[in-house]
Amino acid sequence: MEQLQVIKIGGNIIDDEQALAGFVNIFANVTGKKILVHGGGKLATRLAEQAGIPQQMVDGRRITDAETLKIVTMVYAGYINKTIVAALQAKDCNALGLSGADGNIISAHKRINAAHDYGFVGDIDAVNTKSLHQLLAHFDTLVIAPITHDGKGQLLNTNADTIAQELAQALSTAFNVQLIYCFEKAGVLRDVADDSSCINSITPAEFQQLKADNIISAGMLPKLHNAFEALNKGISAVTIGNAMKLDQLISRQSGTTIVL
Amino acid sequence: MEQLQVIKIGGNIIDDEQALAGFVNIFANVTGKKILVHGGGKLATRLAEQAGIPQQMVDGRRITDAETLKIVTMVYAGYINKTIVAALQAKDCNALGLSGADGNIISAHKRINAAHDYGFVGDIDAVNTKSLHQLLAHFDTLVIAPITHDGKGQLLNTNADTIAQELAQALSTAFNVQLIYCFEKAGVLRDVADDSSCINSITPAEFQQLKADNIISAGMLPKLHNAFEALNKGISAVTIGNAMKLDQLISRQSGTTIVL
Secondary structure, eight states: OEEEEEEEEOHHHHHOHHHHHHHHHHHHTOOSEEEEEEOOOSHHHHHHHHTTOOOOEETTEEOBOHHHHHHHIIIIIIIIHHHHHHHHHHTTOOEEEEOTTGGGOEEEEEOOOSSOOOBSBEEEEEEOHHHHHHHHHHOSEEEEOSEEEOSSSOEEEOOHHHHHHHHHHHHTTTEEEEEEEEESSSSSBSSTTOGGGBOSEEOHHHHHHHHHTTOSOTTTHHHHHHHHHHHHTTOSEEEEEEGGGHHHHHTTSSSEEEOO | OEEEEEEEEOHHHHHOHHHHHHHHHHHHTOOSEEEEEEOOOSHHHHHHHHTTOOOOEETTEEOBOHHHHHHHIIIIIIIIHHHHHHHHHHTTOOEEEEOTTGGGOEEEEEOOOSSOOOBSBEEEEEEOHHHHHHHHHHOSEEEEOSEEEOSSSOEEEOOHHHHHHHHHHHHTTTEEEEEEEEESSSSSBSSTTOGGGBOSEEOHHHHHHHHHTTOSOTTTHHHHHHHHHHHHTTOSEEEEEEGGGHHHHHTTSSSEEEOO
C-alpha cells in the first residue's frame, strides 16, 4: 500500500511565525502523500478579546458560543489555513487547504453533554474517504483546519488531535498510514522540563506503568489515548515529537513511537 | 462541450443572512458543474474598525495593508467561504471551498501603480486550469474566495468580479462557459431606481451608445467592460441580474445578457 503521512501541528508552533516558517520548509519536502492538520493557536483568543467576546472555560475547555465559532472559523479555516497553503506553494508544494465541510470530508454533531453545554463543538461522525481519495489522487498535500460541519449547515469547532486520528484511521484501509503529532517538545518526556528524558517507545503495558507512576503529564494523556486507539484501528505507527525534527519523526529516529 | 456556470455573487447579498440563504438554496439546485465566486461584504470593514485598523481609501478603493489583508483572508476565505460551503452541504450539494492559493488555482502579483500603493492587492497572472479540471472532475461545485497568492508565500486581496471573469475565460477552452454576475438589482438599468427599466441585451454598439448617453452607472461600467472582454476571449454568454432569479438568468429569461 502507498504511504500516507498524517501530521498534526500544534498551536505553539503556529503562534511563532519563525517556527511555523521553519516547519513549513521541512513539511514541504516530505515526499509522497501527506495531510497536515493544524490547530488554532492564540490568535482566535486575542481576536475574541478585541471584539469583547467573553471566553468561558469549563474544565479547561473553551466554550464555543456563536460569536467564538465565527472567530475560530475565520482564524483556523481562513488565516492560518491559507497562510500555510501559500507558504507551501512558495516551496512548490501544491497544497489544497480544506475544512471538514469542504467535500463533506468530516461530518460531526454538536457535542451532547448533560452537565455542560460546550456550544458549537463537534464530535466526529464520519470521514468521507471517497472525497479524500479523489483529492489525494491529484493533490499530494492536503492542509486541514479543525472546523467540521453537521450536514445541516452548522459549522463546528473540533479538536485537531482527534481530526488527525480519525483521518488516519479512515484512510488506513487504502494507505499505509503513519500518524505524527508534532509540537515543541522532543516527545513524551519522563521529566517535562528535560527534552533529553524523551521516551523512545511506549507499549500499552508501559503506558499503564507510566500512568501508575504519574510520569505522563495531563496534557499528554489524551494524545496517548488517541495514539493507542488509532493503532488498534489499523494505523501502522504513531509518533509524537518535535516539529523541527519532522524528518526524524517520520524515520522514527526521534520522538516517542507508540507501539502495540 | 460540457456546460459550466461561473457565478459571481455580490457583497450586498452576502451581508444579508436571509438573502444569502435564499440564494444558496437556488444555487444548490443548479444542475451540472458550477463555480461560485463570492465577494466580501461589510464584515471585514466592521472587524477592521473593531480592531482599530484605519481603513484608507484611494479613488474609492480600499488600501489593503498587512493587517487588513489578515482580516479579509479570515473573513473571505474563512467565515464567508465555509458558511456558504456548509449551507450547500446541507442541500446535498457537495461543494469544495477554495482560495486562489489552494491547488495554486489563481496566481497573481502585487499591483504596481506609480501613483498609489494599493497594498496587498493582487492582479491575476494565471489560472491553473490543470488543477481546476482535476477538481471539477470529481466535484461539481467549487466556491472560490477572492484571495489569491503570488507564488512566493504572499496572499493577495483580489477583485471578485475579475476572478469570475478570468476563471470563465480560462475554463472556456474545455467547457461551454456561461458567466453570470448576480447582485440585488434586476440587471443593467436605464433608471437605477427602477428595476423594470432593465435592458434585456447589450451589444458592443449599444454599449457605446448607452455610455455616450450617460445611462450606465459608474459602478456598472467595470462589470460591462469585464463582460465584453470575457466574450471576446471565448465565453459563450455573460448575464447580469438579480441573484434571486438565478435560474432565469441561466436560461436568459431575466437580467441583462451581453452579446457580441
